[in-house]
Amino acid sequence: MEPNSSSDALRALSRRAPRYTSYPTAPHFTDAVGPQDAARWLAALPDEPVSLYLHIPFCDTLCWFCACRTQGATRHAPVARYLAHLTAEAAHLARLAPGRLRAARMHWGGGSPTVLTPDEIESLAAALRAAFELTDDAEIAVEIDPRDMTPERLDAFARIGLNRASIGVQDFDPVVQKAINRMQGWEMTRDVIEGLRARGVRGVNIDALYGLPFQTESSLRATLERLIALRPDRVALYGYAHVPWMARRQRAIPAEALPGPAERMAQAALAAELLTAAGYEAVGIDHFALPEDGLARAAREGRLRRNFQGYTDDPHPTLIGMGASAISRAPQGYWQNAAATSEYQNRIGAGALAVARGRALSLDDRVRAHAIERIMCDFRFDGAELRARFGDFAEPCLAIARALIAGTGGEPASALAGRLRQTGPESFELPPESRPFARLAAAAFDAYLELGAARHSQVV
Known part of the structure; x- marks a missing residue:
């Protein structure tokens, strides 16, 4: 994709979305x-x-x-x-x-x-x-x-x-x-x-x-x-x-x-x-x-x-x-230490763990996390692989993939219209010119994105 190629691309890439270094993302820890x-x-x-x-x-x-x-x-x-x-x-x-x-x-x-x-x-x-x-x-x-x-x-x-x-x-x-x-x-x-x-x-x-x-x-x-x-x-x-x-x-x-x-x-x-x-x-x-x-x-x-x-x-x-604010990941979920140095030290000094919040992973979280990570890492969504790995629990993500391919379902499908290359009935990839849109594609699979008041950085 050439810079300044279209006003639509500029609008899409000016939107805010998580960087997806985890799923669910840290603003949704409790x-x-x-x-x-x-x-x-x-x-x-x-x-x-x-x-x-x-x-x-x-x-x-x-x-x-x-x-x-x-x-x-x-x-x-x-x-x-x-x-x-x-x-x-x-x-x-x-x-x-x-x-x-x-x-x-x-x-x-x-x-x-x-x-x-x-x-x-x-x-x-x-x-x-x-x-x-x-x-x-x-x-x-x-x-x-x-x-x-x-x-x-x-x-x-x-x-x-x-x-x-x-x-x-x-x-x-x-x-x-x-x-x-x-x-x-x-x-x-x-x-x-x-x-x-x-x-x-x-x-x-x-x-x-x-x-x-x-x-x-x-x-x-x-x-x-x-x-x-x-x-x-x-x-x-x-x-x-x-x-x-x-x-x-x-x-x-x-x-x-x-x-x-x-x-x-x-x-x-x-x-x-x-x-x-x-x-x-x-x-x-x-x-x-x-x-x-x-x-x-x-x-x-x-x-x-x-x-x-x-x-x-x-x-x-x-x-x-x-350390203060540090995040851990185990197979069952995430936990995060108290962010303030003073609170972290108080908890450790009392002989306790410093954990302040986190997120236990549901099966739906695991399915979406896998889909999001592969989009962010490989720029592709493989519906067949997801179905083989998670069976019927993959269906919500597969439905999202079908909607993205068809360009239906509102945002971010409309922003991705014409930017995905279909590789199967429920599979797609982001070709090189569309890879700046990876965070938007990943956001389509985020069940928490509209919840709360989390604010994120620009896509590009």
């Missing part, structure tokens, strides 16, 4: 799920590896574009206090499992895990290894802010076995950086990546954004050319989500400086063109990976998954989240 449910689900875990996520909510400087649960770290004492609760939570979760849990993935996110001192990095890693057994081939990933990094921190991360680093960039243009309160030079970023590679880190990801204030096609091209020169293994290129009603810090960003829908579409198309020309393969709606990277292989082989970190080649069905 306090009907609590600590007792999480404890019961943990006790019932099968004997297979799990994935771990740790949320470090602190940042030295708050970036105005960010909508994550983070807070400034003007003093280090609150960070040290939080780490004590995080290690206590890890030990508590491990005790609830039926045996010693084996972890094949461990992701440190935030916030900025790189605000930790070298000693704290190693102490936290040791506490996690005491609570969980890491497999020999475990992926240990850390989100890195280059502005925090020192040779000592790099050495500490190397000692704990870091083998995949996710580097925040967003944009290299100084005008854009000033507007989002993230001043970070290309040379600084290059030096950190070189430092990681010199210490044997085999996987390097870069996060970037389009749709930022004062960003233009020309400035985005310059950023991407400099990014490509760093030759990361993966690039996550997200559309900036301007949600100031949810993230108060975004109110510092002048809304009038944001690119409009046509400009956002053009920027997304330009980015895809530049990255694929440089040898990256498009993965899902917003990732790019070198052909030999595990994410690209998973996409080619139909093994791509979606979780709270976005696209992943992680095959494990259980994700255990630790």
